[in-house]
Amino acid sequence: METYEFEGKTDEDAIMAACSQLHLTRDEMDIEIIEPGSAGIFGLVGGRKAKIRVTVTPKRPEPPVEETEIPVAEDLSRPSETSESTTVVTEEFMAGEDNGGIAAAKEALENILALIPVEGTLVTAAQRDGTINLNIEGDKSGLLIGRKGRTLDALQFIVNKIVNKSLERRARVVVDSENYRERRKDFLIQMALRMGDKSKRIQKPVATNLLNPHDRRIVHLALRDDEELSTKGRGEGILKKVVIIPKKYSTSKPAKSDV
Amino acid sequence: MKDLISYIAKALVDKPEEVGVTEIEGEQTSVIELKVAKEDLGKVIGKQGRTARAMRTILSAASTKIKKRSVLEIIE
Numbered sequence: 001m002e003t004y005e006f007e008g009k010t011d012e013d014a015i016m017a018a019c020s021q022l023h024l025t026r027d028e029m030d031i032e033i034i035e036p037g038s039a040g041i042f043g044l045v046g047g048r049k050a051k052i053r054v055t056v057t058p059k060r061p062e063p064p065v066e067e068t069e070i071p072v073a074e075d076l077s078r079p080s081e082t083s084e085s086t087t088v089v090t091e092e093f094m095a096g097e098d099n100g101g102i103a104a105a106k107e108a109l110e111n112i113l114a115l116i117p118v119e120g121t122l123v124t125a126a127q128r129d130g131t132i133n134l135n136i137e138g139d140k141s142g143l144l145i146g147r148k149g150r151t152l153d154a155l156q157f158i159v160n161k162i163v164n165k166s167l168e169r170r171a172r173v174v175v176d177s178e179n180y181r182e183r184r185k186d187f188l189i190q191m192a193l194r195m196g197d198k199s200k201r202i203q204k205p206v207a208t209n210l211l212n213p214h215d216r217r218i219v220h221l222a223l224r225d226d227e228e229l230s231t232k233g234r235g236e237g238i239l240k241k242v243v244i245i246p247k248k249y250s251t252s253k254p255a256k257s258d259v
Numbered sequence: 260m261k262d263l264i265s266y267i268a269k270a271l272v273d274k275p276e277e278v279g280v281t282e283i284e285g286e287q288t289s290v291i292e293l294k295v296a297k298e299d300l301g302k303v304i305g306k307q308g309r310t311a312r313a314m315r316t317i318l319s320a321a322s323t324k325i326k327k328r329s330v331l332e333i334i335e
Contacts, residue, residue: 108270115263116321143320154316161310162270237307 004054010037011050018054030055030217032233032240101163101171102127108162109134109175112155118144134159136177145180152180153212185218192222192244196229199244210239219244260329263321264291267314272299288328291318295333303333 004022008014011033019026037050106125113121113136121138136144145152156175164170174181191208199206208219219242220231228247233240261282269275277296282289295303304311315331322329 111266112263112317115266116317116324118324143324146316146320150316151320154313154320157309157313158267158271158317161305162267165271238309 002056004056005034006052006054007049008037008052009049011052014050014052015054018052022054022056024056028056030213030220101167101169101173102132104166105132105134105159105163105171105173108159109136109155112158113144131172131174132163134173134175136175139177142178144177149180149184152177184215188215188218189222192219192242195244196223196226199246200228203246203249205243205245205249207234207241207243210235210241212239216240216242260289260318260321260325261291264293264314264318264331267317268293268295268303271302271310272296273302274299288330290330290332292332292334300333300335 004018006014006018006021008017014037015026015031018024018029018031022029032053032055033050034053035048035051037048102125106123110123113123118139121136121144124135124137126133126135139145143151144155146154152175156173159175160173163173176182188211195206195208211219216233223229223231223244230245230247232243232245234243235241261280265278265280268278268280272278272295274296277294277299279294281292281294283292293303302310303314305313311331311333318329318331
């Protein structure tokens with residue numbers, strides 16, 4: 001994943017600059033507006049350049065994988081897709097990738113779980129398109145998921161770090177338990193659609209809670225095809241809000257109106 | 260608890276032999292002190308403290324399990 005920053009007179013200009021310099025289309029990158037930019041008074045005084053941050057996920061030979069269960073080309077606004085995790089196991093060796101990462105990831109997670117200690121859990125591992133999926137079975141209490149999946153995310157983060165330290169090629173590890181990732185995705189899509197409706201009804205921007213990059217991506221994608229809305233990330237650091245803006249609103253009152 | 264942090268820290272750093280973890284047990288809360296080689300400090304803290312936060316999250320899940328509170332201190 002690579003991040004670039006671009007400037008332009010407006011955020012549109014900055015995005016255009018990003019597209020032409022990186023030779024990518026808009027859909028291929030994750031755009032976050034750092035500063036919306038303003039024209040100043042009569043376009044003369046106090047004008048500020050718009051600044052955006054663009055994140056590009058490097059392409060793989062197969063369809064780009066951010067999250068294994070979601071083939072990116074698929075329309076995310078349809079929440080009714082079926083989990084592919086059952087088919088994943090059989091594809092484990094068909095992927096033809098080195099299994100060093102998968103063994104290391106499984107071992108690291110098992111070791112951590114044993115030390116917590118949680119008993120009676122089973123870690124199953126599968127690899128697909130360069131993403132290693134680890135599923136923890138048997139944690140009925142939800143202890144390993146935590147509030148809003150925080151513990152699960154922490155485990156995932158640490159396992160990622162451990163695996164990528166010993167590997168030369170970067171591997172992505174997704175840790176799941178009790179189908180949480182899928183449930184969370186459905187919840188986020190529903191929330192995004194609901195907030196989108198609200199935003200259209202009141203003709204004002206609506207902001208989500210602070211979300212991590214993966215969750216934000218789900219929100220952006222859920223509303224991508226809605227022509228009456230646009231979405232932007234707002235905030236600093238890893239956790240940001242997603243602001244859902246009616247298109248009409250942003251053209252009539254540009255800059256800062258959503259603050 | 261101590262072993263948990265020790266395992267994670269050792270897996271993250273370049274010099275696992277210099278990882279030291281001490282646990283100071285209190286009645287309700289125990290403090291876990293993590294010491295690593297100076298060059299490895301960044302590895303256990305992470306960008307914007309992300310790694311440290313993840314370790315604390317896992318630690319608090321583990322503490323919930325044994326119904327005790329623990330805090331992680333990274334010693335410079």
